[in-house]
Amino acid sequence: MRHEIRFSGFGGQGIILAAVILGRAAALYNGKYAVQTQVYGPEARGGASMSSVVIDDEPILYPEVSVPDTYVIMSREGFERYGAKAPKEAVMLIDPDMVEGRPECTFHEIPATSEARNTLGKVIVANIVMLGALVAATGIVSEDAIEKAVLDSVPKGTEKLNMSALRRGMELVREKKG
Amino acid sequence: MQGNTACAEGALAAGCRFFAGYPITPSTEVAEHMAVKLPKTKGVFIQMEDEIASIAAVIGASWTGARAMTATSGPGFSLMMENIGYAAMTETPCVIVNIQRGGPSTGQPTLGAQGDMLQCRFGSHGDYSIIALSPASVQEMFELTVKAFNLSERYRVPTFLMGDEIIGHMRERLTIPDSVEVIGRKKLDPGTMPFKAGGDDIPGFPVFGEGYGVHVTGLTHDERGYPATTNPKAHEKLVMRLVRKVESARKEIADYRVTSPDAEQVFVSYGAPTRTVHQVLHDRPKEEIGHLQLRVVWPFPEFALSEFPEAKSFLVPEMNLGQMAREMERHTDVPVIPIPKLGGELHTPDELVRALEGSR
Amino acid sequence: MSFRDWYRIDRLPTIYCVGCGNGTVINCTLHAVDTLGWKWEETVFVSGIGCSSRAPGYIKTDSLHTTHGRALAFATGIKLARPDLHVVVFTGDGDLAAIGGNHFIHSCRRNVDMTVICMNNWIYGMTGGQGSPTTPRGAITTTTPYGSGEGVFDLSALAVVAGANHVARWTSYHVKELTRAIQTGLETPGFSLIEVLTQCPTAYGRRNKLRDVAETVEYLKDHAILLQKYNRLVQEGKPVPEDMFTVGEFIRRNRPAMGVPP
Numbered sequence: 001m002r003h004e005i006r007f008s009g010f011g012g013q014g015i016i017l018a019a020v021i022l023g024r025a026a027a028l029y030n031g032k033y034a035v036q037t038q039v040y041g042p043e044a045r046g047g048a049s050m051s052s053v054v055i056d057d058e059p060i061l062y063p064e065v066s067v068p069d070t071y072v073i074m075s076r077e078g079f080e081r082y083g084a085k086a087p088k089e090a091v092m093l094i095d096p097d098m099v100e101g102r103p104e105c106t107f108h109e110i111p112a113t114s115e116a117r118n119t120l121g122k123v124i125v126a127n128i129v130m131l132g133a134l135v136a137a138t139g140i141v142s143e144d145a146i147e148k149a150v151l152d153s154v155p156k157g158t159e160k161l162n163m164s165a166l167r168r169g170m171e172l173v174r175e176k177k178g
Numbered sequence: 179m180q181g182n183t184a185c186a187e188g189a190l191a192a193g194c195r196f197f198a199g200y201p202i203t204p205s206t207e208v209a210e211h212m213a214v215k216l217p218k219t220k221g222v223f224i225q226m227e228d229e230i231a232s233i234a235a236v237i238g239a240s241w242t243g244a245r246a247m248t249a250t251s252g253p254g255f256s257l258m259m260e261n262i263g264y265a266a267m268t269e270t271p272c273v274i275v276n277i278q279r280g281g282p283s284t285g286q287p288t289l290g291a292q293g294d295m296l297q298c299r300f301g302s303h304g305d306y307s308i309i310a311l312s313p314a315s316v317q318e319m320f321e322l323t324v325k326a327f328n329l330s331e332r333y334r335v336p337t338f339l340m341g342d343e344i345i346g347h348m349r350e351r352l353t354i355p356d357s358v359e360v361i362g363r364k365k366l367d368p369g370t371m372p373f374k375a376g377g378d379d380i381p382g383f384p385v386f387g388e389g390y391g392v393h394v395t396g397l398t399h400d401e402r403g404y405p406a407t408t409n410p411k412a413h414e415k416l417v418m419r420l421v422r423k424v425e426s427a428r429k430e431i432a433d434y435r436v437t438s439p440d441a442e443q444v445f446v447s448y449g450a451p452t453r454t455v456h457q458v459l460h461d462r463p464k465e466e467i468g469h470l471q472l473r474v475v476w477p478f479p480e481f482a483l484s485e486f487p488e489a490k491s492f493l494v495p496e497m498n499l500g501q502m503a504r505e506m507e508r509h510t511d512v513p514v515i516p517i518p519k520l521g522g523e524l525h526t527p528d529e530l531v532r533a534l535e536g537s538r
Numbered sequence: 539m540s541f542r543d544w545y546r547i548d549r550l551p552t553i554y555c556v557g558c559g560n561g562t563v564i565n566c567t568l569h570a571v572d573t574l575g576w577k578w579e580e581t582v583f584v585s586g587i588g589c590s591s592r593a594p595g596y597i598k599t600d601s602l603h604t605t606h607g608r609a610l611a612f613a614t615g616i617k618l619a620r621p622d623l624h625v626v627v628f629t630g631d632g633d634l635a636a637i638g639g640n641h642f643i644h645s646c647r648r649n650v651d652m653t654v655i656c657m658n659n660w661i662y663g664m665t666g667g668q669g670s671p672t673t674p675r676g677a678i679t680t681t682t683p684y685g686s687g688e689g690v691f692d693l694s695a696l697a698v699v700a701g702a703n704h705v706a707r708w709t710s711y712h713v714k715e716l717t718r719a720i721q722t723g724l725e726t727p728g729f730s731l732i733e734v735l736t737q738c739p740t741a742y743g744r745r746n747k748l749r750d751v752a753e754t755v756e757y758l759k760d761h762a763i764l765l766q767k768y769n770r771l772v773q774e775g776k777p778v779p780e781d782m783f784t785v786g787e788f789i790r791r792n793r794p795a796m797g798v799p800p
Contacts, residue, residue: 020349027351036349040288062457063348063450064524196619222618227644231611234604234641238584238615241602242623246615264605386600386616387623389579393546393595395603404549405595 008078014127029145132169188323263302289522290343441468557751559736607637646700667741703728728795
């Protein structure tokens with residue numbers, strides 16, 4: 001089954017890294033096929049950032065996302081540009097502190113940025129909080145796979161912080177599900 | 179792994195031990211990966227002051243026998259043109275990676291295109307031939323970079339890996355083989371004139387520092403390598419050989435994939451649009467749709483078109499205004515239908531389906 | 539061996555005009571490499587485009603005659619790939635300072651281990667006498683028919699501030715000093731520039747009252763002022779005539795260099 005996941009936010013949030021980690025989890029630790037692509041502007045920080053992952057059980061031919069079934073939205077501009085038009089069947093994770101609008105599809109409010117800043121003490125891991133929430137909400141890759149992929153991808157010395165962020169994201173979803 | 183990183187890994191697997199380059203989006207990751215890896219393998223990485231110097235340093239290094247490469251995009255590729263002609267004229271093996279972006283001029287640095295397909299073939303002044311390959315996946319970024327080195331060494335000709343931003347920045351799984359086939363350049367037999375070729379039109383290579391005492395010049399030269407600029411016969415003989423050594427080996431160099439040879443409608447693609455064609459074929463299993471994927475684009479393998487004897491139309495999706503479609507028109511009476519796309523985004527499957535239906 | 543043994547005899551005579559100073563510079567260079575006992579098999583001469591750049595074609599070592607202005611970039615590739623080879627570049631004022639200016643300063647900055655011999659004749663000789671970045675103010679060339687109005691690059695000063703390990707300037711009159719300076723350059727690890735002011739009777743002299751070769755060499759001799767003397771005059775507050783130029787060794791130092799053989 002082909003899944004198309006779109007991440008959007010602004011430069012510096014780790015939007016591209018989040019997609020890379022998800023693709024890695026699927027391709028290297030879940031035995032699936034994955035392609036990660038991105039759209040970025042000239043800015044290294046700020047500016048709109050969009051990244052996509054296609055995950056499939058079969059080899060992926062067309063690499064671009066056409067109609068995503070899953071969204072992770074971390075900025076207002078990202079919501080307006082990509083999230084607002086999401087089809088009703090899609091699932092969306094939104095950072096409510098960054099995005100005012102709400103889509104017509106199923107959505108989860110994940111306050112990743114404030115959790116990262118206040119609970120974890122480093123705003124930079126907001127993207128990892130989101131990844132944890134994404135996996136808990138959709139099961140798109142296994143928890144074991146995403147953990148391994150996060151550990152592969154983050155700088156040495158930050159493994160503990162990132163693992164806490166990942167688990168915090170998962171908890172946020174479970175708490176809501178109750 | 180990212181396409182650009184896979185390209186660098188392919189170069190290393192092929193024995194590349196010299197890289198000179200200048201930062202430019204969207205090719206920079208190739209240089210960055212080489213900067214990390216080459217020093218660990220006793221290779222040389224150097225960031226030069228511009229792209230002109232980069233290709234110059236690569237050519238210089240190649241004359242010491244090193245497998246050498248540079249990578250660039252857009253404006254940087256334009257800057258390299260004069261020295262690419264020098265490499266063609268002096269028969270210097272070298273690999274030039276072009277991760278194409280939207281042009282002309284500075285254009286779209288962060289988006290993909292295939293607008294340099296004719297520039298890589300004809301961009302330097304005068305008549306000459308080159309070899310160009312075009313990868314459509316991260317795996318092909320690796321494989322075709324290895325192949326580019328082998329072809330460049332074998333034919334003593336600048337060889338281009340004509341990628342694009344989409345494949346260069348895409349990440350997907352790469353399988354690196356334990357070893358790859360590496361073909362080295364043939365050395366010059368001592369006592370033979372340095373630019374005298376045998377039946378294959380490829381002279382042996384006199385490596386600098388090995389006592390050949392060879393003079394290498396971009397001027398028209400005779401078989402000794404001495405300038406013969408006002409000798410019309412010498413010039414004709416040299417240029418004809420430079421072209422012939424590549425063009426007469428078209429079949430040997432060719433690398434393409436044929437799907438459904440009995441089809442009446444045939445997509446012809448290279449690079450990123452190949453992926454969309456694959457999707458269309460996959461989505462419409464009951465229809466007989468042909469596909470020719472060119473992995474080697476130059477020298478153009480016109481004989482590949484006759485693999486489709488029933489063809490009634492060739493549909494050519496390109497991220498340019500029909501550069502290779504124009505080349506195809508020279509070689510076939512079958513209608514060639516360009517499917518141009520500008521703007522930086524890949525053709526969608528729907529767009530190709532519409533073109534397919536429109537051509538019936 | 540003598541310096542004569544370095545010539546590629548079957549390529550002689552050269553294309554240089556009668557009275558050209560380039561032959562003198564090549565002789566001095568070959569004398570220096572021969573004195574050092576370098577082997578021709580381990581030496582590579584590199585050049586760009588222009589009269590100066592034809593020099594490697596007359597020398598029997600491996601040689602790379604490249605594109606206009608880019609010789610230093612090609613030479614950088616050779617030297618970094620094979621640090622054990624000796625790399626010597628012949629260039630001219632147009633090749634080095636105009637079209638190749640960027641490569642010039644960056645090669646000095648990197649301090650790549652090579653010796654660059656610049657035949658500075660203030661003009662583009664091969665293309666028939668156009669103004670260059672070293673054409674003196676007021677001089678007549680085909681592109682400055684009313685006298686050059688542009689400023690002049692001091693190539694040696696440029697090399698010093700850009701980071702070269704060794705920089706010297708002499709003229710085609712000073713063959714002994716020039717040969718010694720080249721020898722020092724060849725021996726100094728890092729980038730060495732030897733600037734040689736030399737006569738071009740055909741393209742420059744003819745238009746600028748220096749038609750006679752002997753007179754031109756005399757002019758070079760008379761207008762050259764030793765660096766030490768110049769410094770003394772300046773120190774003493776005495777005037778230095780404006781049309782004089784300094785000769786001598788401007789710098790010899792041991793900054794970190796690239797491409798030095800291990």
